[in-house]
Amino acid sequence: MSLARRLLILQMVVLGVVVAALSVLTILDERRDSDAATRRHVSSIAEAIALSESTIAALRSPDPSSVLQPEVEQIRVATGTDFIVVMAPDRTRYTHPNPALIGQHSEGHIERALAGETFTETFTGSLGPSIRAVAPVQADGQVLGLVSVGVTRERIGEEFAEGWPALLGILAVGVAVATFGSLLVSRHLRRQTLGLDPEELRRLYEHNDAVLRSIGEGLIMFGRDRDGRVRVDVVNDKARRLLWLPDGPVTLYQLPETLQRIASDSDSEEVQDEVHVTADRVLVVGHAPVLWEGRRIGTVVTLRDHTELQRALGELDSARNVAESLRAQAHEYANRLHTIVTMVELGRGDDAVSFAAAELTTSQQLIDRLTTAVHEPAIAALLLGKVTEAAQQGVEFTVTEDTALGPVRVLSPLEVVTVVGNLVDNAIDAARSGSDENPWVEVTVAEEDSVLVVRVADSGPGMDPDTLELATTRGYSTKQVDGRPARQRGLGLALVAQVVARHGGRLRTEPSLASMLVVEIPLPNEPRGIDDGEDPDR
Known part of the structure; x- marks a missing residue:
């Protein structure tokens, strides 16, 4: 495969791993936030019911269920909770969404509530796994009863599933943007490498380097940077010997003035066998524009030593x-x-x-x-x-x-x-x-x-x-x-x-x-x- 295609596949794999990891982290974070919000919600409802004067009065009445059941059911429906259970300190239920369970003992931990503390917990009760809050109903320093308000995991899952489309939409947009960027990078790289794979690029470099070193003529290639300044892109060994150039990068001003004029002339046409004289040599110079896809990208100059x-x-x-x-x-x-x-x-x-x-x-x-x-x-x-x-x-x-x-x-x-x-x-x-x-x-x-x-x-x-x-x-x-x-x-x-x-x-x-x-x-x-x-x- 070409280098661009390999890079695209690598980018897509990395992108998939990153998106998957972000999705898992997002789901876990959303679930944690949802649980925290549910705990706050049921705690506030339980405390509100426990502090209500009508609740205290109902618990002191001879038949608390007849008074509390209709009220808490209205509250349950209005607040979107799955159950509101008012119970006696001995766990006897006064209210329940399932009237058949009224009068029976409630399950779960109530010790902290009997001590006067409102707390939340995840517990599997008669309606299945749920997040519930338990608040004490107190009067005159005594705990008259307990209020348990909860939302089942099933409802929490349904509410979380309602947010999935938006979450998936955000992830899809992210994947689309990342994929489009990867395709642009791949296309740019493919255009720069002419669709060649790394092995082909290596062989091409080795062959070109061998040709430049073995060619009998001096060769210099000029290009231009984005600011339009002329730069020396290629200088083979023969050209370095003919012009006494040092090893390493060569600047334009290290060349003879006649070659500088050729490089700076953006309108020069192809010329062959033009004689130039340096301080110690007679050189026959040829130069021609380098064209790519109809546009000029530089100038190539050949040098032949005719001194002797x-x-x-x-x-x-x-x-x-x-x-x-x-x-x-x-x-x-x-x-x-x-x-x-x-x-x-x-x-x-x-x-x-x-x-x-x-x-x-x-x-x-x-x-x-x-x-x-x-x-x-x-x-x-x-x-x-x-x-x-x-x-x-x-x-x-x-x-x-x-x-x-x-x-x-x-x-x-x-x-x-x-x-x-x-x-x-x-x-x-x-x-x-x-x-x-x-x-x-x-x-x-x-x-x-x-x-x-x-x-x-x-x-x-x-x-x-x-x-x-x-x-x-x-x-x-x-x-x-x-x-x-x-x-x-x-x-x-x-x-x-x-x-x-x-x-x-x-x-x-x-x-x-x-x-x-x-x-x-x-x-x-x-x-x-x-x-x-x-x-x-x-």
């Missing part, structure tokens, strides 16, 4: 760009070589030498300047490659004279390439999409006051601070556009921001020039080493 994949793709893109640059240069150098050979064949050797020397001088000057000013070979090679790449796309690429960079002590070569390469790629794309007929990009990489500074300006439309904040925390969708993958411009800036944040730097737009992005990363002041043989005290 993104790094590999970045290295692959760099290698592809180098290959394309080499291919273009090979093609260009082939044209130049044909030109030089043709000049030689035409007998214009001096012009051929001048043509080759001019081109070689220009390239060699740039190479010499970069290799001298930039001590990081990866950066120098990157900038040289970007010069050729920009030229192929019709963009004038300039490395400023201020560019000068010694050995970078904090960032790895890969991190420096990530920062400079993504900024330059974005600038080339922005320059090409701008309205300037002569697109250009200008780059400065330098160390200024123990701060690594990278400035990249372009002729594009620029980027306001709000757009920059969005691009540094959240990548654009990886869905295809016109059958081809969409550009990941926002992801590149997000990767730059990730490196900058890791080393305590900042990424900003230049207020005076909206189309310039500036990266500033502090460099530690490391003490210079002491050469061998150098006096340390000098």
Whole structure:
């Protein structure tokens, strides 16, 4: 049986026991109250008759029965009692509902009444079990007789039975109300447990817990409480590892801001493959509303770690760009070589030498300047490659004279390439999409006051601070556009921001020039080493 049905049966059993116990207690209480009321009733009648002057006068007359019998019978009928017996101190009856018993001795205990006390007792007499009161009739300090007034148990039972319908009605109402409440509780519980029994609920929990622990993706489920506040209902182990979450309950404010916005957006639709960047990871996020019976009860978010994949793709893109640059240069150098050979064949050797020397001088000057000013070979090679790449796309690429960079002590070569390469790629794309007929990009990489500074300006439309904040925390969708993958411009800036944040730097737009992005990363002041043989005290 389902948990709700088991609970309903248990409630009904408990309810039946409680109602039965209350019924017995009620009957006993009503019987006790009825007996007490009967005792008070017969005592008052017996005392009233015993104190009556007519009773005293009748007992002093020669024939008490002829006087008392008619009177007490009227009183008996009027008061609803079963018998009123007036007797002499020696138990001789003067009155009785059954006239045949007049003159005979009465039974029962009369000692207390002969002593002048009115008392009640339960006694089985000539009319059966009854509750009776015995009161003495006294005059001039003597007991002239006794008055016994009683009601049989049969009459008390009949009077009590007359109250049964009302009592049963009250109990029925109580049972009905309790049953209705139990049914409501059972229905609510059945709706909450989907009609499952405890064993099914246990298995379902075990299976769900096993799935959440073994699933290869991070999973977070959000819900809302009665006040409309967002709460985190489910976080699996993979999500805790990806987001560095502690064990135990997780609050909304422990999650990255981008996930907080997803959870707080009650109108968000299903989205797949949305790139989000945390301080140390690149996550592909999918989220969809959770619906139940046509209404939205929460949001489920899946997380996939693409950090290593993104790094590999970045290295692959760099290698592809180098290959394309080499291919273009090979093609260009082939044209130049044909030109030089043709000049030689035409007998214009001096012009051929001048043509080759001019081109070689220009390239060699740039190479010499970069290799001298930039001590990081990866950066120098990157900038040289970007010069050729920009030229192929019709963009004038300039490395400023201020560019000068010694050995970078904090960032790895890969991190420096990530920062400079993504900024330059974005600038080339922005320059090409701008309205300037002569697109250009200008780059400065330098160390200024123990701060690594990278400035990249372009002729594009620029980027306001709000757009920059969005691009540094959240990548654009990886869905295809016109059958081809969409550009990941926002992801590149997000990767730059990730490196900058890791080393305590900042990424900003230049207020005076909206189309310039500036990266500033502090460099530690490391003490210079002491050469061998150098006096340390000098």
